[in-house]
Amino acid sequence: MTRTVIFDLDGTLVDSRPDIRAALDRLMAARGHPPFTLEEVTRFIGDGVPVLIQRAFAARGLPADPTALPAFLADYEKHAAVETRPFAGIPEVLDQLQAAGWRMAVCTNKPERAARLLLEALGLAHRFAALGGGDSFPVRKPDPAHVLATLTAAGGSEGRAVMVGDHHNDVAAGAAAGLPAIFCGWGYGLPEMAGDAPVASRPAELPPLLASTLAGAPSTSSK
Numbered sequence: 586m587t588r589t590v591i592f593d594l595d596g597t598l599v600d601s602r603p604d605i606r607a608a609l610d611r612l613m614a615a616r617g618h619p620p621f622t623l624e625e626v627t628r629f630i631g632d633g634v635p636v637l638i639q640r641a642f643a644a645r646g647l648p649a650d651p652t653a654l655p656a657f658l659a660d661y662e663k664h665a666a667v668e669t670r671p672f673a674g675i676p677e678v679l680d681q682l683q684a685a686g687w688r689m690a691v692c693t694n695k696p697e698r699a700a701r702l703l704l705e706a707l708g709l710a711h712r713f714a715a716l717g718g719g720d721s722f723p724v725r726k727p728d729p730a731h732v733l734a735t736l737t738a739a740g741g742s743e744g745r746a747v748m749v750g751d752h753h754n755d756v757a758a759g760a761a762a763g764l765p766a767i768f769c770g771w772g773y774g775l776p777e778m779a780g781d782a783p784v785a786s787r788p789a790e791l792p793p794l795l796a797s798t799l800a801g802a803p804s805t806s807s808k
């Protein structure tokens with residue numbers, strides 16, 4: 586029976602911070618505000634673009650602006666793959682997992698259209714059986730329904746799936762969905778966000794860790 590790995594996107598498969606930061610800085614510059622540091626932007630990422638914008642505006646003491654989200658997205662979608670690249674080792678890991686028969690999906694809080702454009706620009710889109718974006722379903726991570734809907738769309742089954750991500754939202758959504766999770770130490774999350782999840786410190790550790798994590802997980806499905 587097929588095994589499925591559900592990957593988070595930002596901070597897990599791709600280092601998207603430079604282009605998120607650039608689009609955010611253009612948004613702020615248009616309002617007469619200075620750019621953010623990479624560290625500031627790192628803390629804004631993880632809960633989707635609407636929250637990213639809220640955090641950026643709050644950091645500059647700006648009131649909410651309903652025009653900011655569509656302006657950011659229109660700009661970011663055009664420039665999502667200028668500097669964004671897969672983390673070193675990720676393409677090889679995807680090759681290995683595919684060869685080992687793993688089905689792969691992406692469950693990201695990034696809006697679906699931007700995520701799809703980015704994966705296509707990087708030549709990675711064809712790898713994934715499903716893409717669940719931050720606006721694909723009525724809920725998003727840490728809500729487990731986001732993970733489960735992505736798993737269903739990929740044709741996977743709950744007892745044979747693992748969630749892989751770099752943020753507390755990924756670990757929490759996986760756990761609440763009944764899926765074991767692996768925390769990616771190379772991403773944007775703080776180390777304590779791993780909780781009890783096993784930690785991969787670099788992408789090459791993922792294939793063996795995925796196999797052992799799934800083997801050690803209680804089976805919740807006979808499908």
Ligand SMILES: O=C(O)COP(=O)(O)O
Nearest residue numbers: 594595631632633693694
């Ligand atoms: O868009 C975000 O804030 C985070 O996206 P991710 O879920 O792929 O990490």
Ligand SMILES: [Mg+2]
Nearest residue numbers: 593595596751
């Ligand atoms: Mg992430």
